[in-house]
Amino acid sequence: MQSVSVEITQxxxxxxxYPHIEMDESYELEVSSSGAFIHANETWGAMxxxxxxxxxxxxVHHRQLRINLTRIADNPLFPxxxxxxDTARHFISKETIIQLLESMAMNKMNVFHWHIVDEQxxxxxxxxxxxxxxxxxxxxxxKIYTASDIREIIHEARLRGIRVIPEFDTPGHTRSWGxxxxxxxxxxxxxIEKDGFYGPLNPVADSTFSFLEKLxxxxxxxxxxxxxxxxxxxxxxxxxxxxxxxxxFTIKGxxxxxxxxxxxxxxxxxxxxxxxxxxxxxxxxxxxxxxEAFSSGAKLHEDTIIQLWKGSSLFGTAxxxxxxxxxxxxxYLDHMELDFASFYRCRELPYGAFLTMxxxxxxxxxxxxxxxxxxxxxxxxxxxxxxxxxxTAERLWRPVNQTFYPAGPRMEEQxxxxxx
Amino acid sequence: MQSVSVEITQxxxxxxxYPHIEMDESYELEVSSSGAFIHANETWGAMxxxxxxxxxxxxVHHRQLRINLTRIADNPLFPxxxxxxDTARHFISKETIIQLLESMAMNKMNVFHWHIVDEQxxxxxxxxxxxxxxxxxxxxxxKIYTASDIREIIHEARLRGIRVIPEFDTPGHTRSWGxxxxxxxxxxxxxIEKDGFYGPLNPVADSTFSFLEKLxxxxxxxxxxxxxxxxxxxxxxxxxxxxxxxxxFTIKGxxxxxxxxxxxxxxxxxxxxxxxxxxxxxxxxxxxxxxEAFSSGAKLHEDTIIQLWKGSSLFGTAxxxxxxxxxxxxxYLDHMELDFASFYRCRELPYGAFLTMxxxxxxxxxxxxxxxxxxxxxxxxxxxxxxxxxxTAERLWRPVNQTFYPAGPRMEEQxxxxxx
Numbered sequence: 001m002q003s004v005s006v007e008i009t010q011x012x013x014x015x016x017x018y019p020h021i022e023m024d025e026s027y028e029l030e031v032s033s034s035g036a037f038i039h040a041n042e043t044w045g046a047m048x049x050x051x052x053x054x055x056x057x058x059x060v061h062h063r064q065l066r067i068n069l070t071r072i073a074d075n076p077l078f079p080x081x082x083x084x085x086d087t088a089r090h091f092i093s094k095e096t097i098i099q100l101l102e103s104m105a106m107n108k109m110n111v112f113h114w115h116i117v118d119e120q121x122x123x124x125x126x127x128x129x130x131x132x133x134x135x136x137x138x139x140x141x142x143k144i145y146t147a148s149d150i151r152e153i154i155h156e157a158r159l160r161g162i163r164v165i166p167e168f169d170t171p172g173h174t175r176s177w178g179x180x181x182x183x184x185x186x187x188x189x190x191x192i193e194k195d196g197f198y199g200p201l202n203p204v205a206d207s208t209f210s211f212l213e214k215l216x217x218x219x220x221x222x223x224x225x226x227x228x229x230x231x232x233x234x235x236x237x238x239x240x241x242x243x244x245x246x247x248x249f250t251i252k253g254x255x256x257x258x259x260x261x262x263x264x265x266x267x268x269x270x271x272x273x274x275x276x277x278x279x280x281x282x283x284x285x286x287x288x289x290x291x292e293a294f295s296s297g298a299k300l301h302e303d304t305i306i307q308l309w310k311g312s313s314l315f316g317t318a319x320x321x322x323x324x325x326x327x328x329x330x331x332y333l334d335h336m337e338l339d340f341a342s343f344y345r346c347r348e349l350p351y352g353a354f355l356t357m358x359x360x361x362x363x364x365x366x367x368x369x370x371x372x373x374x375x376x377x378x379x380x381x382x383x384x385x386x387x388x389x390x391x392t393a394e395r396l397w398r399p400v401n402q403t404f405y406p407a408g409p410r411m412e413e414q415x416x417x418x419x420x
Numbered sequence: 421m422q423s424v425s426v427e428i429t430q431x432x433x434x435x436x437x438y439p440h441i442e443m444d445e446s447y448e449l450e451v452s453s454s455g456a457f458i459h460a461n462e463t464w465g466a467m468x469x470x471x472x473x474x475x476x477x478x479x480v481h482h483r484q485l486r487i488n489l490t491r492i493a494d495n496p497l498f499p500x501x502x503x504x505x506d507t508a509r510h511f512i513s514k515e516t517i518i519q520l521l522e523s524m525a526m527n528k529m530n531v532f533h534w535h536i537v538d539e540q541x542x543x544x545x546x547x548x549x550x551x552x553x554x555x556x557x558x559x560x561x562x563k564i565y566t567a568s569d570i571r572e573i574i575h576e577a578r579l580r581g582i583r584v585i586p587e588f589d590t591p592g593h594t595r596s597w598g599x600x601x602x603x604x605x606x607x608x609x610x611x612i613e614k615d616g617f618y619g620p621l622n623p624v625a626d627s628t629f630s631f632l633e634k635l636x637x638x639x640x641x642x643x644x645x646x647x648x649x650x651x652x653x654x655x656x657x658x659x660x661x662x663x664x665x666x667x668x669f670t671i672k673g674x675x676x677x678x679x680x681x682x683x684x685x686x687x688x689x690x691x692x693x694x695x696x697x698x699x700x701x702x703x704x705x706x707x708x709x710x711x712e713a714f715s716s717g718a719k720l721h722e723d724t725i726i727q728l729w730k731g732s733s734l735f736g737t738a739x740x741x742x743x744x745x746x747x748x749x750x751x752y753l754d755h756m757e758l759d760f761a762s763f764y765r766c767r768e769l770p771y772g773a774f775l776t777m778x779x780x781x782x783x784x785x786x787x788x789x790x791x792x793x794x795x796x797x798x799x800x801x802x803x804x805x806x807x808x809x810x811x812t813a814e815r816l817w818r819p820v821n822q823t824f825y826p827a828g829p830r831m832e833e834q835x836x837x838x839x840x
Contacts, residue, residue: 336756339795375759379839383800419799 001067003035004053010042018154018224019044019110019163021365026075029053031067044161048074048108055106055417077354080326080366081396082111082165083389088118088176090377091143098156103386105160106418107393112157113229113368115167116145119175124168128214131180150222165288166223169231170212171201171265184208186246188239199239203265204249212269226285227305230270232293235262259296266298288326294318305365312348324363331369331392333385334376340411341404343369343391351395366396387415421487423455424473430462438574438644439464439530439583441785446495449473451487464581468494468528475526475837497774500746500786501816502531502585503809508538508596510797511563518576523806525580526838527813532577533649533788535587536565539595544588548634551600570642585708586643589651590632591621591685604628606666608659619659623685624669632689646705647725650690652713655682679716686718708746714738725785732768744783751789751812753805754796760831761824763789763811771815786816807835 010024027040027049038049052074057067083104085092101112116124122136125144134140145153157164178185178198183205185198202208219228240246241258250261270287288305291314300306306318307326318325330346332338354360369389376384390411430444447460447469458469472494477487503524505512521532536544542556545564554560565573577584598605598618603625605618622628639648660666661678670681690707708725711734720726726738727746738745750766752758774780789809796804810831 336759339756380800380803383803 001031001035004038004050005035006038006040006046006050008040008043008046010040018158019161020226021079021163023079023110023161025108025110025161026073027052029070029072029074031056031070033069036067044110045075047105047161048076051105051108055414076108076110076397077361078364078366078396080111080368081109081393082113082326082366082368083109083385084113084115084167084328084368084370084372086115086118086371086373087123087145088115088121089373091121091123091138092373092378092381094145094149094153096378096381097153099382100385101153101157101160101162103382103418104162104393107390107414108397109389109393110162111366111368112153112162112164113167113370114164115169115229115372117168117176118173122176122180124166126215126218128218129181129211132177133180135180136176147222154224163225163227164223165225165227165229166219167229167231167288168215168219169229169233170269171203171262172233172235173231174201177201181211184211186239186243189242189244195242197239199243200235201265202246203240203261204246209268227288228285229288229307230293231290232266232296233290233309235292235296237262262296263298266293266296266300270300270304291318294323307368309370315348315350319359319363322363324365326365327367328370331367331389332372333369333388334372334374338388340388340391341408343388344395344404344407344411346395349395367392386418387411390414390418421451421455424458424470425455426458426460426466426470428460428463428466430460438578439581440646441499441583443499443530443581445528445530445581446493447472449490449492449494451476451490453489456487464530465495467525467581468496471525471528475834496528496530496817497781498784498786498816500531500788501529501813502533502746502786502788503529503805504533504535504587504748504788504790504792506535506538506791506793507543507565508535508541509793511541511543511558512793512798512801514565514569514573516798516801517573519802520805521573521577521580521582523802523838524582524813527810527834528817529809529813530582531786531788532573532582532584533587533790534584535589535649535792537588537596538593542596542600544586546635546638548638549601549631552597553600555600556596567642574644583645583647584643585645585647585649586639587649587651587708588635588639589649589653590689591623591682592653592655593651594621597621601631604631606659606663609662609664615662617659619663620655621685622666623660623681624666629688647708648705649708649727650713651710652686652716653710653729655712655716657682682716683718686713686716686720690720690724711738714743727788729790735768735770739779739783742783744785746785747787748790751787751809752792753789753808754792754794758808760808760811761828763808764815764824764827764831766815769815787812789813806838807831810834810838 023044024042025044025048027038027045029049029052030037036053038046038053040046040049052072056070057065060066083100085097085100104112121138122132123144125133125146127147133144137144154164174185175198184201186200186202187194188197188199189195216228237258240261246261250258255261286301286303288307289300291306291308291310294300294306295314302322305324305326307328308314309328311329312327315325327349330348331343350360354364369392371385394407443464444462445464445468447458447465449469449472450457456473458466458473460466460469472492476490477485480486503520505517505520524532541558542552543564545553545566547567553564557564574584594605595618604621606620606622607614608617608619609615636648657678660681666681670678675681706721706723708727709720711726711728711730714720714726715734722742725744725746727748728734729748731749732747735745747769750768751763770780774784789812791805814827
């Protein structure tokens with residue numbers, strides 16, 4: 001093969017943008033005796049075509065490389081195909097994150113969902129609230145992500161057509177926030193007085209919301225994406241219920257269920273995100289939330305994206321109510337008993353219906369394989385993620401209705417390719 | 421600390437030997453302000469003491485290293501503490517095997533059980549039967565273990581006080597043997613004629629036994645250890661039952677159950693191993709077999725060691741019948757659902773009784789963590805084995821009756837030490 005030509009029909013003025021939910025990743029690829037030719041509407045599609053081209057090359061004996069004549073017209077069916085990485089249970093270095101981005105590109109994945117902080121640590125270095133990482137990171141100097149680290153990661157991601165969506169999980173999963181800013185958390189009470197423990201973010205103090213507003217204004221500017229994941233999972237209500245100021249709030253507001261305090265939190269908090277994203281980034285965007293924010297009954301803006309992780313029981317309801325949905329329940333990489341085949345099969349998802357029902361293909365945006373890091377650190381990270389996440393990637397690119405068996409050898413070949 | 425002195429009371433004439441089941445691994449270690457002093461009866465104990473000494477050193481700030489004053493008298497309770505590595509499902513390079521040996525030494529493990537061949541491939545290069553690896557290896561040049569590779573591995577193991585016990589699994593698990601020597605396998609029959617498939621080694625042909633005799637004579641000279649593992653697990657009987665020459669054999673011998681053909685095989689085969697080991701290596705030794713060779717009812721020589729892998733139901737029977745036993749059921753590293761805690765707890769094993777019953781401490785020799793390689797290759801091997809096998813190592817060194825929780829942080833520290 002003598003040459004590779006790439007033709008992109010997109011106008012140049014859009015070329016500098018960041019990857020986004022509506023980017024066009026379709027491409028056509030022709031390998032003829034004279035060379036390879038890639039046509040794409042946008043640079044994002046050209047990237048996917050280049051990736052395919054590189055994967056068509058195969059080694060034969062005597063260190064020769066071969067490629068077969070072919071014509072391919074290809075496009076993903078789901079626009080959101082991601083990996084979630086938790087960098088709070090174990091800190092993961094910038095270098096490893098960039099390796100992860102490269103491995104995602106080999107699998108044509110396009111969203112890096114960065115679960116950057118959690119109970120255990122707060123490695124995000126904030127300019128407006130430096131105490132968050134000074135006190136909340138595992139180490140305030142070596143175990144943090146500076147603005148320049150994040151810029152570099154976003155730059156590397158963009159070169160591979162990958163969005164970087166940060167998650168700042170609230171109001172639960174916030175113990176580490178309290179190390180730098182104890183005033184944010186709810187003091188829990190025993191029968192008479194404070195018991196020394198702290199619960200979720202304080203949902204009734206105005207100061208909580210003004211803090212979040214300042215923090216998220218910064219986060220939006222740093223991260224560039226039209227979406228911010230604001231968590232909302234696993235919010236324990238006991239501590240809120242024990243706290244006198246929250247009890248007063250419920251009495252005044254005639255709120256009978258403590259769960260409604262959570263609605264109050266989400267309803268006061270999530271909408272402003274959408275407004276700020278529109279204002280600061282000049283794009284329509286908003287929040288992604290874990291499924292509990294939806295199942296709790298909070299009134300979420302229709303533009304909110306619901307991420308399912310506890311099975312698929314809410315899938316139909318969320319779609320019926322008009323929400324857009326991400327699925328991740330089948331693809332929890334920390335569950336060692338889920339093997340490659342179960343990742344691939346993921347029987348609970350209606351792949352078949354996706355291909356035939358307009359509503360589903362409009363609202364089911366895709367999914368993510370989730371790498372929670374309680375039990376894995378830098379050392380074993382990539383070998384924990386791959387090859388299983390290749391099953392997620394294939395299913396989200398083109399969820400044809402097929403059994404696992406023909407996919408097995410294909411995935412094995414992909415693994416070997418990735419190791420080369 | 422200024423100096424480390426090591427005193428070994430063993431006479432020099434024994435120093436050149438290979439590690440063996442009765443080696444003395446006990447040591448005493450004293451760290452005083454003047455230096456460290458290790459006393460051991462044999463070099464093997466001195467090695468364990470040096471390992472402990474290196475693990476007592478810990479880093480503090482400013483790149484300084486510290487060690488605390490201490491006195492330790494230590495010895496293992498089980499003499500056989502091993503890792504099984506399967507190099508037939510995936511070929512594992514010599515370099516990685518040596519890395520594994522080094523990591524075993526950090527955990528004071530002393531047996532490398534080398535499951536060198538199986539159905540899938542025959543990487544052992546035999547001088548007397550070169551066709552075995554020429555035809556049976558994944559690649560006859562790059563995916564084999566030459567005599568010099570094996571010598572080097574045994575040398576590296578010896579320097580770390582680790583025995584190398586080869587396993588040539590028979591009569592089942594032998595498909596790859598048939599690629600070079602089809603005459604060894606039993607042709608299976610359909611209703612009328614051969615169906616094209618092959619079963620286990622042919623148990624009624626004299627040629628099978630003369631082949632094994634020649635092969636094992638070589639193996640004993642190459643591997644040096646007083647034990648050879650001859651497998652005996654998962655022998656399918658259907659093919660034997662279908663074969664006319666085996667049917668004739670059972671009729672002539674008035675054998676009514678096909679299972680007895682298996683007894684015949686084991687009874688004809690295992691005893692000569694013991695005799696040859698005594699003759700060639702001048703030590704009392706013999707076979708290790710998987711539990712089916714025992715549970716099948718074959719008359720095994722009393723010196724045979726039974727390795728349990730299917731749970732612990734045969735543990736009591738084997739001990740009662742006077743056999744020595746190895747346990748490995750709790751420690752199957754390919755079972756991803758077995759986490760560190762379950763490796764550590766291994767509730768089915770009578771650790772408590774071991775400490776109080778003479779019979780148990782005489783006959784329960786130890787155990788092995790087993791790394792079968794259907795689902796893992798070179799790339800992820802060491803991170804699949806560790807840190808879980810550290811639980812096996814600790815349990816076999818000193819199985820004090822304690823819960824998992826205090827062990828957790830200790831194991832985590834050990835993992836960090838191994839990664840440094």
